[in-house]
Amino acid sequence: MTPVGTSRACVPAYRSLSEFLLLEPHEHAYELADWMERATTALQPLDRKAWDAAYSWLRVTSGLRSISFDMAYDDGGMCAGGDFDLVWSEMMNEWQVYQVRLGYAASAIKALVRALRLPVGDVQAAVEGAESDVKLPQWTRLVHARSLAEHLDQHLAAVPSAAPAPVSSAVRAALDLSRKTANGEMGVPEPGHDDDMNFLPAGHELVCASREAASALLLGGQVLLAGAVEKGIIGAPDEDKYLLDGMWIQGPTGEPVWVDEEIPYGDYLAFLHLEHGEPPLA
Incomplete structure (x- = not known):
C-alpha cells in the first residue's frame, strides 16, 4: 500500500480566474494589515489597544505558513499505521494551517x-452596518463577496441568503463554521483508499471551508475599515500603493481595468483582496 499525493480539490471559480483572482488568506491578511498600518487614526478616539491587537492578529494571520503533525500510532505490536499515518499527517498539516488561520482572522475582525x-x-x-454606509459602486459590488458567501453556505448546507449584504452574509457563515469547529461538530478528516489499497488524502471540503471562511472574515475587515472611513472615524492613507507589476481592478460598470505602477490607498481598499494578475496582452 502506497500513499498518493494531495490533489487540488474544491477550488472555487474565483480562485482560478485570469482576472480578479482572489488572494490566498495569508496574502490577503498581509495587505489588510499594511493598509491599517498606514491609515490615519487621529480623527476620532479609537480603542488603541484593540486597534493594535487587530493589526497584530492580521500579521500573525499572514505569517502562518506551516504546522507539523505526526499521526504515527504504534501500540508496541508488530503493526503500525505506516502509509496511512504518513498520509494522515500530511493531511492534518494542511487542514490545521487553515483552521488556525481562520481562528486568527476571527480574532482580528x-x-x-x-x-x-x-x-x-x-x-x-x-459588518452589515458598514456595508450600508459605503455607497461607492466598487463597494456595492465588492468583487467575489456574494460568490464567497454562497460557497460557504454550500459547505454548511445552509440556504443562501438573498439579503443585499453579501459580505456580512459571508461573515455570518464564516463565524458559524468557526463555532461548529470549536464545538466539535465538523469532524476530523481521515485518509481514504482506492481499490488497490493506495491511501488517498481526503478532507478537501474541510480544508476548502476553512480557507474560504478566513477570506470571508478578511473581507469583513475591509468593509469595516471602509465604513469607518465613510464616517470619518479613520482616514485612508494619504499616499499611493506601489504595484510592482500592476493589477486588475473593477471599472465603473464592472469591467476589468488594468492599473499600472500605483493606486491611491483609498481606492486600493476595495481591491486589496485581489491578486496582482498578469498584464493585458499588448
Missing part, C-alpha cells in the same frame, strides 16, 4: 469591531 467603538457587539451586524 473581533478586535477591529472593538477598536472602531461600533455600537453593536455582534460582528455580523457591525
